[in-house]
Amino acid sequence: MTAAPPTDGVLADRYGRVARDLRVSLTDKCNLRCTYCMPAEGLAWLPGPQLLGDDEIVRLVGVAVRLLGVTEVRFTGGEPLIRPGLVGIVAAVAALEPRPRISLTTNGIGLDRLAPALRAAGLDRVNVSLDTLDPQRFARLTRRPRLADVLGGLAGAAAAGLTPVKINSVLMRGVNDDEAPGLLRFALAHGYELRFIEQMPLDAQHGWDRRTMVTADEILASLRGEFDLTPDPAERGAAPAETWLVDGGPARVGVIASVTRPFCGDCDRTRLTADGQIRTCLFATEESDLRGALRAGADDDELARRWRVATWEKRAGHGIDDPAFLQPTRPMSAIGG
Ligand code: SAM
Ligand code: SF4
Numbered sequence: 479m480t481a482a483p484p485t486d487g488v489l490a491d492r493y494g495r496v497a498r499d500l501r502v503s504l505t506d507k508c509n510l511r512c513t514y515c516m517p518a519e520g521l522a523w524l525p526g527p528q529l530l531g532d533d534e535i536v537r538l539v540g541v542a543v544r545l546l547g548v549t550e551v552r553f554t555g556g557e558p559l560i561r562p563g564l565v566g567i568v569a570a571v572a573a574l575e576p577r578p579r580i581s582l583t584t585n586g587i588g589l590d591r592l593a594p595a596l597r598a599a600g601l602d603r604v605n606v607s608l609d610t611l612d613p614q615r616f617a618r619l620t621r622r623p624r625l626a627d628v629l630g631g632l633a634g635a636a637a638a639g640l641t642p643v644k645i646n647s648v649l650m651r652g653v654n655d656d657e658a659p660g661l662l663r664f665a666l667a668h669g670y671e672l673r674f675i676e677q678m679p680l681d682a683q684h685g686w687d688r689r690t691m692v693t694a695d696e697i698l699a700s701l702r703g704e705f706d707l708t709p710d711p712a713e714r715g716a717a718p719a720e721t722w723l724v725d726g727g728p729a730r731v732g733v734i735a736s737v738t739r740p741f742c743g744d745c746d747r748t749r750l751t752a753d754g755q756i757r758t759c760l761f762a763t764e765e766s767d768l769r770g771a772l773r774a775g776a777d778d779d780e781l782a783r784r785w786r787v788a789t790w791e792k793r794a795g796h797g798i799d800d801p802a803f804l805q806p807t808r809p810m811s812a813i814g815g
Pocket of ligand 2: 508509510511512515516555556557585607811
């Protein structure tokens with residue numbers, strides 16, 4: 479093990495992990511208010527001048543791809559579809575050499591309209607968040623009556639060829655924890671790939687409770703009441719989802735058990751916030767400022783050097799189960815989920 483960060487090459491940390499998957503938050507704002515993510519009144523949004531401009535984002539993604547070995551770029555937020563320059567940013571990132579794979583995590587509102595342009599710009603895939611198929615529940619859970627828009631967005635993404643279309647679902651006890659089989663039936667019927675995500679302590683209201691969260695084991699037990707699940711023979715690699723074949727396959731279902739089965743040892747992620755800070759982990763309590771350096775005139779080599787130094791300091795794990803665990807001060811919507 480070397481004691482100092484590498485001066486060239488990929489984004490390595492002191493535990494031997496290499497970050498190749500970059501998550502870029504394009505905005506901290508959102509048109510929904512999911513209860514596990516944001517308070518009803520929203521948050522104190524980042525002031526405009528602090529946000530990276532479209533060119534600044536493309537430049538930093540370029541540094542990651544050309545100098546640091548990043549091969550996957552995912553745009554997220556907040557809600558990335560509300561960023562006006564999104565299509566242009568995707569097109570510019572798709573023109574980078576070597577071309578990274580490009581995906582988007584979105585709540586799906588407006589995706590029916592935007593999917594063809596995003597596809598044409600070079601977007602490869604989407605993940606759409608959908609936690610319930612019941613319109614009343616959807617309105618309670620997201621505090622907005624927009625279920626039909628999300629379903630339209632899913633259909634639009636599939637029609638535009640942004641496949642495989644994946645659905646991310648978070649289950650909450652007493653809210654939608656009875657919907658695992660129904661969500662899987664829906665996904666199978668439409669050819670979408672469903673993944674459940676254990677709820678994490680990243681809500682701005684600090685309402686998360688380990689004792690009441692719905693665990694991966696509970697989700698699997700609920701699915702097994704209706705489906706035959708067998709371990710997926712495909713290699714998992716650094717993918718956070720553990721996957722199962724449904725009724726013999728080829729359809730699959732995934733569970734991302736960040737809390738009860740952490741996969742930090744295989745993590746290959748690095749994150750750039752909408753205001754230009756590098757975060758090595760969703761749960762990091764430190765950030766590293768690239769925006770300041772970029773605006774002060776740093777060249778690409780210097781930006782790459784700063785990114786390597788930040789990555790070297792990445793912690794071994796998120797430590798949610800550690801009694802000394804501290805929830806990060808930024809909520810998920812401001813980090814980029
Ligand atoms: N607005 C987009 C969306 O909802 O897909 C992108 C940003 S959102 C923060 C990204 C993902 O994080 C969503 O799938 C959402 O369900 C998930 N998420 C948000 N808060 C979470 C929490 N406390 N625990 C687990 N997942 C969460
Ligand atoms: Fe918005 Fe996504 Fe957070 Fe829901 S989970 S409030 S859609 S950022």
